[in-house]
Amino acid sequence: QSALTQPASVSGSPGQSITISCTGTSSDIGSYNLVSWYQQYPGKAPKLLIYEANRRPSGVSNRFSGSKSDNTASLTISGLQAEDEADYYCCSSAGSDWIFGGGTKVTVL
Amino acid sequence: QLQLQESGPGLVKPSETLSLTCTVSGASISSGSYFWGWVRQPPGKGLEWIGSIYYSGSTTYNVSLKSRVTISVDTSTSQVSLRLTSVTAADTSVYYCAMMKRGFDFWGQGALVTVSS
Numbered sequence: 719q720s721a722l723t724q725p726a727s728v729s730g731s732p733g734q735s736i737t738i739s740c741t742g743t744s745s746d747i748g749s750y751n752l753v754s755w756y757q758q759y760p761g762k763a764p765k766l767l768i769y770e771a772n773r774r775p776s777g778v779s780n781r782f783s784g785s786k787s788d789n790t791a792s793l794t795i796s797g798l799q800a801e802d803e804a805d806y807y808c809c810s811s812a813g814s815d816w817i818f819g820g821g822t823k824v825t826v827l
Numbered sequence: 828q829l830q831l832q833e834s835g836p837g838l839v840k841p842s843e844t845l846s847l848t849c850t851v852s853g854a855s856i857s858s859g860s861y862f863w864g865w866v867r868q869p870p871g872k873g874l875e876w877i878g879s880i881y882y883s884g885s886t887t888y889n890v891s892l893k894s895r896v897t898i899s900v901d902t903s904t905s906q907v908s909l910r911l912t913s914v915t916a917a918d919t920s921v922y923y924c925a926m927m928k929r930g931f932d933f934w935g936q937g938a939l940v941t942v943s944s
Contacts (some may be wrong), residue, residue: 754930769929816876
């Protein structure tokens with residue numbers, strides 16, 4: 719199965735909102751609500767930000783929000799901060815398998 | 828608190844077998860609430876799911892690796908193991924183990940494995 723499609727990079731100024739898209743197919747994102755998002759700093763392990771498309775684990779800032787429509791999921795970061803500069807990955811169940819997106823580098827200008 | 832620690836050789840020769848162990852502490856590996864997964868990340872590249880296992884031993888594998896990968900669980904030692912056979916340079920990656928409940932909820936720090944002669 720092919721990786722989910724994410725933009726390679728997204729940038730924004732502090733305080734702005736940015737949205738990262740994640741496009742899949744009817745066999746993964748379109749069929750399951752098990753979409754998750756991860757934040758990864760260089761040299762560090764990924765961290766779960768969003769699960770089940772739009773739910774936040776406790777301890778994750780409410781500046782991060784997720785949504786899903788048809789075969790596309792999105793992660794929105796509101797009130798962009800310098801600490802949000804990192805790589806972001808989406809992930810979807812595809813039945814018994816899991817597929818990741820190629821990753822998006824977020825730059826805070 | 829929950830900790831996942833990957834361990835194993837950092838250098839493997841081409842055509843040989845990569846073996847890693849993930850030791851879990853702070854959570855019961857036998858809990859029916861979680862799966863345990865392995866994910867890898869080649870240097871400078873994205874994440875790739877390798878496979879997952881339930882405490883009962885039931886497994887699912889990435890179809891692209893299925894012929895070469897084995898994941899097992901030892902509840903007596905709270906360890907999840909990964910074996911990848913016939914490795915090539917393309918298998919050079921950081922290998923992560925993760926606890927899976929709502930996604931990949933919690934990750935180990937990762938172990939870099941380089942395939943080189």
